Amino acid sequence: MQRHGKKGVGVSVKNLKESWKGSVDAILELEAEGKVIVIRSGKDKAPKYVFWNTISSEQKEQQAVDQEFKDMWLNQRVPEDADILRSLNSEGFAPTTSQAMAAKPAQKKKARKVNRPRPMKITNTHIQGVDLSVDYQAPG
Numbered sequence: 543m544q545r546h547g548k549k550g551v552g553v554s555v556k557n558l559k560e561s562w563k564g565s566v567d568a569i570l571e572l573e574a575e576g577k578v579i580v581i582r583s584g585k586d587k588a589p590k591y592v593f594w595n596t597i598s599s600e601q602k603e604q605q606a607v608d609q610e611f612k613d614m615w616l617n618q619r620v621p622e623d624a625d626i627l628r629s630l631n632s633e634g635f636a637p638t639t640s641q642a643m644a645a646k647p648a649q650k651k652k653a654r655k656v657n658r659p660r661p662m663k664i665t666n667t668h669i670q671g672v673d674l675s676v677d678y679q680a681p682g
Contacts, residue, residue: 552581552591 558565569592572578581591597605621629630636662674 552593554591555589558592 555565555569558569562568566589569578569580569589573580577595579593579595580589581593582588583590
């Protein structure tokens with residue numbers, strides 16, 4: 543898993559189960575230690591993919607975001623839609639939702655083709671006098 547994890551590619555738990563019976567227990571143990579990251583299914587929360595965690599707990603502490611920055615981020619006000627539209631128009635931009643989409647011409651329904659029996663073609667000159675549309679009846 544470490545070989546795959548370095549490239550950012552996870553390993554399917556299904557593949558691990560096929561090759562190793564105790565894989566689920568080991569995955570849960572490694573997850574508790576913080577060595578792997580587990581992606582779970584939405585329904586039953588069963589493990590689906592496992593990724594090697596390349597960030598150690600010491601690195602997480604060093605890369606922690608300051609509380610001051612978090613507060614500044616949360617205090618930013620998102621402008622109203624009308625204000626955004628006004629500022630876009632003043633800069634010469636048009637929002638994509640305001641452009642009317644070109645209406646596609648309505649497709650005409652094709653008439654249903656009627657299956658008609660095809661006329662028989664007689665291509666063999668040696669049987670010109672024989673009516674092939676009538677079943678053969680033996681003489682006598």
